[in-house]
Amino acid sequence: MQSPITIRTDSGNHDYLVRRIERNTIPFGSQLVINETQEALIIYSGKLLSKLSPGTYTLDTALIPGIKNSLPGGDQSLTCDIWFINKTVNNNYNWGTQSPVQVQDPKYNLLLPVGAYGCFEAYIEDFERFFRQSIGTK
Numbered sequence: 001m002q003s004p005i006t007i008r009t010d011s012g013n014h015d016y017l018v019r020r021i022e023r024n025t026i027p028f029g030s031q032l033v034i035n036e037t038q039e040a041l042i043i044y045s046g047k048l049l050s051k052l053s054p055g056t057y058t059l060d061t062a063l064i065p066g067i068k069n070s071l072p073g074g075d076q077s078l079t080c081d082i083w084f085i086n087k088t089v090n091n092n093y094n095w096g097t098q099s100p101v102q103v104q105d106p107k108y109n110l111l112l113p114v115g116a117y118g119c120f121e122a123y124i125e126d127f128e129r130f131f132r133q134s135i136g137t138k
Contacts, residue, residue, distance in 0.1 A: 004031070005031075026078050032058075037054075038085060039084075093121070094119045
């Protein structure tokens with residue numbers, strides 16, 4: 001039997017939209033800590049089982065409705081994926097041309113180097129829809 005663990009993401013790092021917890025087998029009794037700027041999705045057998053808002057949760061069958069009937073008898077852990085979703089606006093996404101593109105000037109018939117760069121920000125409004133369309137199993 002595994003000992004309960006604490007699952008959280010680095011609270012000081014906001015440069016992600018979604019982050020998957022790599023640990024697949026999570027013992028019951030483990031703590032799931034969701035920061036104020038996050039939500040979490042629990043995926044079991046390829047299905048979205050639970051969407052959790054900020055707070056501290058103890059992982060057990062009461063937290064995830066319908067899971068108890070799916071587990072083999074006497075199972076003390078849950079094999080699942082936990083995805084943390086960042087609710088803050090992220091503006092660290094830079095774009096641009098790595099090297100200038102040569103464009104011909106029509107009047108003087110010269111090749112001019114043209115480049116472009118900038119940044120954009122992203123925010124996920126509907127977390128479940130984003131997960132199903134962008135991250136979920138295809």
